[in-house]
Amino acid sequence: xxxxxxxxxxxPGSLTHHVARSVSDAIRTAGGTVETADLAAEGFDPRFSDxxxxxxxxxxxxxxxxxxxxxxIDRADQLVLIFPxxxxxxxxxxxxxxxxxxxxxxxYDITAEYGIVKKLDRLTVHLVVLAGDDxxxxxxxxxxxxxxxxxxxxxxxxxxxxxxSTTFLHETDTRSREDxxxxxxxxxxxxxxxxxxxxxxxxx
Ligand SMILES: Cc1cc2nc3c(=O)[nH]c(=O)nc-3n(C[C@H](O)[C@H](O)[C@H](O)COP(=O)(O)O)c2cc1C
Numbered sequence: 001x002x003x004x005x006x007x008x009x010x011x012p013g014s015l016t017h018h019v020a021r022s023v024s025d026a027i028r029t030a031g032g033t034v035e036t037a038d039l040a041a042e043g044f045d046p047r048f049s050d051x052x053x054x055x056x057x058x059x060x061x062x063x064x065x066x067x068x069x070x071x072x073i074d075r076a077d078q079l080v081l082i083f084p085x086x087x088x089x090x091x092x093x094x095x096x097x098x099x100x101x102x103x104x105x106x107x108y109d110i111t112a113e114y115g116i117v118k119k120l121d122r123l124t125v126h127l128v129v130l131a132g133d134d135x136x137x138x139x140x141x142x143x144x145x146x147x148x149x150x151x152x153x154x155x156x157x158x159x160x161x162x163x164x165s166t167t168f169l170h171e172t173d174t175r176s177r178e179d180x181x182x183x184x185x186x187x188x189x190x191x192x193x194x195x196x197x198x199x200x201x202x203x204x
Contacts, residue, residue: 046096
């Protein structure tokens with residue numbers, strides 16, 4: 001299996017990058033191939049600009065940086081998105097990556113005859129979300145349910161991809177790396193097994 005691990009965080013020393021490295025190592029140990037997309041280090045421009053709008057309106061061509069992202073997703077059968085939760089959602093950098101890359105014509109088509117044609121059915125997507133808040137708060141506020149609606153259904157399944165797993169790592173700001181070590185290691189090996197088996201699981 002070939003995984004594209006997309007990490008959205010400006011600090012290479014952050015917990016998010018640490019988790020991304022741990023997950024990537026575990027996938028490699030499980031026999032998979034990993035390509036990494038470090039959106040901040042690579043300077044991906046998340047702004048949805050005129051070129052993107054023209055493409056969406058059917059009057060332009062795919063911007064070259066978007067094409068490069070689509071090509072590396074095309075090389076993978078597993079897409080692993082690793083990011084900190086910001087305002088009950090994803091960082092603007094990753095949202096912009098989705099806005100610009102998951103475009104009509106490549107991720108889906110809308111036709112008069114068939115309606116929405118989903119085009120990413122060969123892809124399984126795994127989400128690894130780091131959150132400052134705890135699991136009780138997520139349940140109390142319905143954050144995990146909202147997340148499933150907005151991101152799993154609204155983005156992944158809209159394009160016909162399969163949700164492989166969603167894993168939340170909680171209390172990231174209040175627990176030390178040492179406190180989190182066992183959970184991070186477990187997260188990596190469980191995710192690697194899921195990537196290998198591509199089972200649909202929702203974990204917390
Ligand atoms: C702009 C911003 C918004 C945040 N919003 C949330 C949030 O809505 N829910 C939450 O649980 N944590 C939130 N956090 C906390 C981050 O998720 C947390 O700092 C991160 O997971 C820690 O990982 P890192 O060390 O890799 O940055 C937010 C942090 C920032 C900077």
